[in-house]
Amino acid sequence: MHDVLIVGGGLVGSSLAIALDRLGLDVGLVEASPPGGLPPVFDERNLSFAEATVNALTALGVMQKLRTPTGAIQRIHVSRQGDFGRVLLDARQYQREAFGQVVVARDFGEALEARLAELARLVRYRPARFAGLVDDGVDGSFRSVRVIDESGERILRARLLVAADGTRSGVREALGIGTVEHDYGHHLFVTRLRTDRAVDGSAFERLTDAGPTALLPRGDRHYGLIHGVANDEVEAVKALAPDAFLQRVQSVFGWRAGRFIVAGAPSVYPAVRVLADRLVAPRAVLMGNAAQTIHPIGAQGFNLGLRDALTLAELIEVARVAHAGADCGAPDVLDAYVARRREDRERTLTFSDGLARLTSNPAPLLRPLRSLGLFAIGRLPSVQSALVGGALGYRGDVPALCRSARP
Template structure:
């Protein structure tokens, strides 16, 4: 297949966006024998892709199952750290909830992995794809709809090229150009929060334990990493973000220590900090005529609970599963089925993250006993504990079959 000239749209899938979700979808479709063209704005190397950054991803168990199924996990597993315990609490309140992998009969609830390591593994796996055509650096600049698909104008270093596709996939992030071109509106909520991510070294070994701690200022999370390091996620009100960014290392670590507490002893050696403004952006529709949205183009959620990439990968693997079972990847019935299957997981995850940040971070004193009682119920009532663990591990609604595969 030659991307420099038009070809029949029949059976071809055009993915716009080569980030974590778009690359995963391209790999899954190629493995299923589908013809795929992947348009990536960045050059095909880890350092050039914006989503392959210094964030430390918390990968749910279902996500690792899915990455195993598409041949990515074996390439990155050595850099991952298992999460065997999770502790959730709120500053100044008595309730807490704890999840333990052994209690739920698994070796790990999830794993932590730097985004750049996952990105590097995805790029290596993309290099082994058989039918995939990658256009990078390249960008979508125009679309023309036909009865049987789309003709896309792609800007490349060699000029404008045209690609015909039976299905157009927008995997191009929160500010999706594809979504805008399709005329799909969004609902947006600005949380007026900014999160800072970096690594720190705690005095005590985190011992495969992750923490999520809430306060009036927002949540703070600590994720276990290799070599006794931790990934710190510190949320602050946006009005304070510039002041926090200007802190020197000593003052920043003092702020983190004050917010997190002393469960891991003294925190030291903060790495480079990266700020991210937090907004919820949800597309009002996942599908259009012979077009579909996945990942952050479909929904960008609050990072509380670390559900962003996990949710997006389930988008990708569900779509790949449905496409593999049909000759026409853009068929209206297929896209309707995709939207129906994703609805419970998508809506449930978005509601969970949105409601949790409102409930857990609201400053009203009268909420304190309610929050503590809710956390204690999740900690001590087996059905609630089981539901919390299952959803935290990424099993909600009708998940794609790939995430249900057992790890070797």
């Protein structure tokens, strides 16, 4: 019997396992990848870690395991193709060295794996996959889960089941929790590129009718590229030769970062929002992409998911301090989780979805409103401060680990 069973060994699930280990709990982690392998999510995608995320991952001992340098986001430049107005944010104006750090997903996966390997209490089931729930007909004091591994099928039991198994969560479906989906009408091409200018800590977001084109400053003298392409153009863009792809991105983005020299082969992902109808079920909780998969505009997704994980770990710790041996999956813990996550989740979802819909809408009547909005953000301190707070990762009731890098 585990205290907590986490299904999904990606960014959020692994981070939760590390956070719970500090509490001395019996934790199981169901992972699809075999020992020595990394989940597909740990690819060449560029992860933008807000300051709050960097603090928490440092306190958990993960950032120290990175073997390659990160890229500091010292300035943020936002503009929209065809509109006047722009937003320029400088971390020094807010007494910060940087708003956050850019980390390559593959490098982060390796750092998480190195940290997980140090956890003596964690039980890892890998390669294994979730196969369904079991109705034990008992008093509801635990959840029973069927998993399939190389030895066949087995039954695992836990006081609390955590679904961290991604956008198409099998656990969420088995719990009978529905979703609301929205297709933004474009795909995202993700790779890295170099320009004829040195990377200087500036992050750029160029908004267009077909979605954002963003450059994130990496630590390897490259930029991480995210390029939005309308759904009906995806196959044609996939077929472009490397030089033609660079020319396309340059024409959309402009020259503010210099001339684009070379880009890697891009990976392609649909821009789709998937929101769970609810976050909890009896002795079960959803987090990360299983709870909400959001548009990457503004780089909010993983930062939000990590705060999900850290909030749950913090609430379990509080319960155990108040009552020795407290039940991790008790209704009061889950109710507190929903309440604590409400403001951060709602504000982040509203920001991400609103920005994605407004900036990609080609309606001519919206152009002056968008331009006025960019102008206001660039000129009004109160509006700018709210944007900066989100960029730093401080929305709502933030977990304590996000506010300090100390263990």
